[in-house]
Amino acid sequence: MFTNHRHHAGLTQEAHRALPYISNTDLTEAKNRALGITRQPNPQALAFGSHFHTAVLEPDQYQRTPQRVPWAQIEDLAAAVRRQRFCRDLLYRGQAEQTHTATHEATGLTVKVRPDLMITSPKTGRVVLVDFKTTSAQDYAHFVATIEQYDYDRQAALYSDLLGAARFIIIGVQKKSPFEVWQFEVTPAPGLIEQGRKKYERLIKAYISAK
Numbered sequence: 001m002f003t004n005h006r007h008h009a010g011l012t013q014e015a016h017r018a019l020p021y022i023s024n025t026d027l028t029e030a031k032n033r034a035l036g037i038t039r040q041p042n043p044q045a046l047a048f049g050s051h052f053h054t055a056v057l058e059p060d061q062y063q064r065t066p067q068r069v070p071w072a073q074i075e076d077l078a079a080a081v082r083r084q085r086f087c088r089d090l091l092y093r094g095q096a097e098q099t100h101t102a103t104h105e106a107t108g109l110t111v112k113v114r115p116d117l118m119i120t121s122p123k124t125g126r127v128v129l130v131d132f133k134t135t136s137a138q139d140y141a142h143f144v145a146t147i148e149q150y151d152y153d154r155q156a157a158l159y160s161d162l163l164g165a166a167r168f169i170i171i172g173v174q175k176k177s178p179f180e181v182w183q184f185e186v187t188p189a190p191g192l193i194e195q196g197r198k199k200y201e202r203l204i205k206a207y208i209s210a211k
Contacts, residue, residue: 007098019099033210051067056081107205115163
């Protein structure tokens with residue numbers, strides 16, 4: 001499905017965004033165009049997500065800025081993640097925020113991905129991908145329901161196919177107290193990866209048609 005895989009070691013988030021390749025976000029925009037949705041991203045929400053990920057994945061680079069975001073909430077969420085032994089182990093073993101590109105065989109398009117964490121077994125080469133999501137869900141069942149609603153299945157399939165991952169784990173972090181931390185593994189869930197693959201294949205074609 002993908003060839004010519006390349007790891008762009010050390011690329012910053014800004015440099016990643018500047019690469020002229022198709023991303024999962026581009027596929028979301030292609031979906032919105034097809035549905036006639038003109039909603040613009042919320043800058044505050046984007047800033048919240050960016051600072052949360054920095055606090056969790058690159059704590060040495062985290063610092064408050066003059067931006068008007070709920071800093072205490074971000075720090076509470078990051079602390080909730082670090083209290084989880086499972087998450088601490090993932091963060092210890094994983095490589096955070098690395099850009100990868102590859103060619104989508106069927107269309108020849110270059111696709112870019114930047115998984116939150118990528119863990120590669122030194123013995124077997126088996127790849128595990130981890131993605132952290134903040135959520136307003138009131139409980140685990142409602143969080144799981146968002147997997148398809150927000151196309152996390154599509155992201156899981158795209159990233160897993162491009163990087164040859166055996167597992168894709170989503171860590172959901174509740175935005176409000178008690179700041180529950182939930183884990184959901186997409187890969188063994190019946191039909192989710194296959195469904196996500198159909199979604200991204202269809203949207204890549206829609207992206208090409210819109211050009």
